[in-house]
Amino acid sequence: MVKYYQGVNELKCEWDQVFSAFWQRYPNPYSKHVLTEDIIHREVTPDNRLISRRLLTKTSRVPQWAERFFPTNVAHSAFILEDSVVDLKSKTLTTFTRNINHARFMMVEERCVYGMSSENNNWTQIKREAWISSNLSGFSRAIQECGLARFKNSVTKTLKGFEYVLAGTQGETPAKTLRETAKEATEKAKETALAATEKAKDLAHKAGSQQYV
Amino acid sequence: MNSVGADCSELKRVYDLCFNRWFAEKFLKGERSGEPCADLFKQYQECVKKAIKEKDIPIEGLEFMGPKREKSSSSSSST
Numbered sequence: 001m002v003k004y005y006q007g008v009n010e011l012k013c014e015w016d017q018v019f020s021a022f023w024q025r026y027p028n029p030y031s032k033h034v035l036t037e038d039i040i041h042r043e044v045t046p047d048n049r050l051i052s053r054r055l056l057t058k059t060s061r062v063p064q065w066a067e068r069f070f071p072t073n074v075a076h077s078a079f080i081l082e083d084s085v086v087d088l089k090s091k092t093l094t095t096f097t098r099n100i101n102h103a104r105f106m107m108v109e110e111r112c113v114y115g116m117s118s119e120n121n122n123w124t125q126i127k128r129e130a131w132i133s134s135n136l137s138g139f140s141r142a143i144q145e146c147g148l149a150r151f152k153n154s155v156t157k158t159l160k161g162f163e164y165v166l167a168g169t170q171g172e173t174p175a176k177t178l179r180e181t182a183k184e185a186t187e188k189a190k191e192t193a194l195a196a197t198e199k200a201k202d203l204a205h206k207a208g209s210q211q212y213v
Numbered sequence: 214m215n216s217v218g219a220d221c222s223e224l225k226r227v228y229d230l231c232f233n234r235w236f237a238e239k240f241l242k243g244e245r246s247g248e249p250c251a252d253l254f255k256q257y258q259e260c261v262k263k264a265i266k267e268k269d270i271p272i273e274g275l276e277f278m279g280p281k282r283e284k285s286s287s288s289s290s291s292t
Contacts (some may be wrong), residue, residue, distance in 0.1 A: 016241045023233055029227070037214040038225065039232075039259050040272060042254065044215040048245060050236075055272060057217055079270050083278045088243060096279040100271050109279060131282065 003144040005130040005151060008188065009159055010123050013166050018124040019086060019093050021165045022114070026056075028161040033059045049076040055079065060102065068211060091116055101102050104135045106147050128155065216257075218264025224257040 013017055013080035015072035026037045034056055041053035060078035082097040093114040099107060110130040132147040216225045231250035248254070250262045265272060 016237075019241065020233070020237050023229075023236060035215070037219040038216050038218075038221070038252075039228075040258070040261060040265070042232075042249075044240075046247060048243075050240060051277070053277070055217065055270070079272075081272065081275060085278070086240070088241070094278070098279060100275065111279070 001133070001140065001144070003148050005128070005148060007128045007131070007155065009128065010119070011115055011156070011159070011162055011166065012123050015091050015093075015114065015124045017166060017169065018114060018162070021162060021169055022084075022093060024169065025161055026164045028164045030157040030161040030164065035059060048088060050084075050085075051202040052084050054084070056082065061182050075115065098181045106143050107131075107135075108147060110151075110164060120140040127185045216261055216264070217268065217270070218261050221257060221260035221264060224260050228253040228257045250274070 002144070013021075025031070026034050036055075036057040038055045039052055040055050041051070043051050044052060056079070057066060057076045058080060060076050079100045081100050082095055084093060084095045086093050093112075094116075095112045097112075098109040108130060109132075110128065112129075113127045114124055115127075117125040119125075130151055132144050132151060134143040134147070136143060214225075216222045225266070228250055231253050235246070235249040
């Protein structure tokens with residue numbers, strides 16, 4: 001049995017900007033789990049389509065209940081292969097992405113078609129399909145459910161990463177999220193508090209020395 | 214972004230720079246210019262293929278763009 005996912009997202013940028021950003025999307029603040037990225041095949045076909053195969057290494061966090069399926073000597077990194085075709089005639093970028101290790105535990109296959117949005121020609125639409133499967137008897141259902149939840153989460157991160165890279169290529173700084181701003185404020189407050197404590201200690205020390213000299 | 218082969222990251226960086234320029238300035242404008250950055254790509258590939266072999270990463274024998282498949286009946290949709 002396979003879990004199927006389908007979704008559509010929009011990026012508020014023109015298709016050619018999105019296609020360029022596709023090759024420059026790593027690293028970004030939402031891709032900390034991506035460790036390495038390589039092009040391992042590339043060619044331009046006689047009908048002028050660009051064909052590429054990209055290899056990614058990602059950290060793969062396994063749920064605690066699933067740890068037992070992994071021998072302790074096996075590295076937890078996941079290797080991901082992403083094939084893509086850029087077709088200028090149809091103004092589309094089609095990708096097919098799948099993990100190539102840990103596949104018995106869980107296989108996630110994703111197909112995306114990036115193209116001009118039907119609502120707005122200045123926007124880009126991403127049509128996404130994914131198939132999540134597991135061959136681990138007795139656990140496959142739980143693993144698929146978990147895999148689907150994670151996949152949805154990763155789609156959000158992918159989009160945020162794309163928006164970040166797109167804003168960068170257009171010479172803008174992306175707006176900080178509220179959470180980021182709050183985190184910065186907290187850190188600043190901590191620093192100030194620490195500095196104040198140090199200062200107080202210093203003053204107390206000086207006062208102490210004066211008393212006893 | 215780093216390469217899977219620690220020694221290949223610099224070769225990759227130089228190739229990426231060349232490719233990204235080619236992609237935006239030539240390919241997307243419909244100019245036919247053959248293989249992009251061929252020499253840089255060759256050097257980078259020699260390095261990265263060696264690293265993949267050393268790390269035993271199973272990249273061989275996988276169909277380009279995967280198998281053709283139908284939508285599954287057990288479906289879950291989301292936007």
